[in-house]
Amino acid sequence: MTHNFCAGPSILDKSVLNKIAQAYSDYNNTGLALVETSHRTDTFMEIIEGAQQLLKELLQLPEHYEVLFLTGGASSQFYMVPMNVLNENQTAAYINTGTWAQKAIKEAQLFGNTKTIASSEEAKFTYIPKELPTTDGFRYLHLTTNNTIYGTQYRSGYPQVNCPLVADMSSDILSEPRDMTQFDLIYAGAQKNLGPVGSTIVIINKALLGQVDRKIPTMLNYQTHINRGSVFNTPPVMSIYGCYENLKWIKEQGLDNIRDRNKAKAELFYNTVDKLSCFYTTVAKEDRSVMNATFHIKEEAASQAFEELCKEAAIVGIKGHRSVGGFRASMYNALKLESVEALAEVMNQIEAKFG
Ligand SMILES: Cc1ncc(COP(=O)(O)O)c(C=O)c1O
Known part of the structure; x- marks a missing residue:
């Protein structure tokens, strides 16, 4: 998948x-x-x-x-x-x-x-x-x-x-x-x-x-x-x-269910970023987007390893916009929670190696 x-x-x-x-x-x-x-x-x-x-x-x-x-x-x-x-x-x-x-x-x-x-x-x-x-x-x-x-x-x-x-x-x-x-x-x-x-x-x-x-x-x-x-x-x-x-x-x-699922995906993602020392986001907490989560990785070596692991896990489209760099996880309505779980898993692997 x-x-x-x-x-x-x-x-x-x-x-x-x-x-x-x-x-x-x-x-x-x-x-x-x-x-x-x-x-x-x-x-x-x-x-x-x-x-x-x-x-x-x-x-x-x-x-x-x-x-x-x-x-x-x-x-x-x-x-x-x-x-x-x-x-x-x-x-x-x-x-x-x-x-x-x-x-x-x-x-x-x-x-x-x-x-x-x-x-x-x-x-x-x-x-x-x-x-x-x-x-x-x-x-x-x-x-x-x-x-x-x-x-x-x-x-x-x-x-x-x-x-x-x-x-x-x-x-x-x-x-x-x-x-x-x-x-x-x-x-x-x-x-x-x-x-x-x-x-x-x-x-x-x-x-x-x-x-x-x-x-x-x-x-x-x-x-x-x-x-x-x-x-x-x-x-x-x-x-x-x-x-x-x-x-x-x-x-x-149902739009209510869509909202709840989007919220659950965003919570999983931001909790992962906040918990791991290799990753960070510069966005003010109260304004963090539920749709597009932008984030960065502190070390260049970890960044490269992250991209490789994403490739292996069939995670695509994770690069940040060319004007700002870093990474971006877009979590639109049709994205399943399991995709965010797969991303969180890769992030945890990076933390285990570089954190
Ligand atoms: C918030 C926002 N406005 C405008 C645009 C430009 O849209 P389009 O490529 O349809 O002209 C984009 C494209 O991603 C966008 O995200």
Whole structure:
């Protein structure tokens, strides 16, 4: 068994992968593969509408939210959000918790004013800033709920704000039950807890739209995709199908159970790091991510030995992001506890040798 700790694209449950594999050859005994089926057919409309409905159900979204399946990754949302929501003379507030937040700020500056109202840059993004000035008067406040690269996550609620709240939830959406109604816009690349890479999910409170002066290219206008049910142009059919199957899997598991399992995996991992002298993490304890645990090894020789042992144990995707180095264990929904046990076992072996 391969233990897949990749940060994204990342692990999906085998049952979901089997469904996708089957759809590549013959979808539902139609005699056609899904990749050779028109997105204008009833077959595909059932899939995309089913996926939108199920996402609304799992996230308990009220009627005034729209769910869109777009393309371009979460990175495209860095500019689509301000293009659709922020006027040139308005200011959007951002919390700078690292690379992805910084990219979002850079794009927003093309459309209006931005103000970084909190940042953990001075501490190399090892914590989530909690003290915020007033958010009165901002067009919106943007935050990244889980910082995939640094291993920090909002663990004890989100800031109370006096303006619309926008979130990049790419790496922790659907990892636990959460009150989504505090957000006015949420976006996420599919390739972690949602499904296979290729689609980007945007959830919008419709009241946020229709208030900018600029002309917006048709494809980049949220309203286009709302009006056309995410099939204005040819959508990423296979990714959306994979998301639908994965959402069904999440429903079968139950989001409460998923949360409990994710918590158990993270506890096992962090307890192991805290107990062993060879390993450490620089992330503030209260902000440690349940999804992406970043860690380091004190000695170079131990580090090399760790990589070799991981290879032998079929542990993959454990290297840290190239911008920060070290190691990272991504423990998304489909990763089983036994994979974290396998990792802990390797860590214990390193401790026995180098500790
Ligand atoms: C939190 C976060 N935001 C944005 C992105 C960029 O996503 P994409 O590659 O879908 O553009 C990532 C990618 O890992 C991410 O983790």
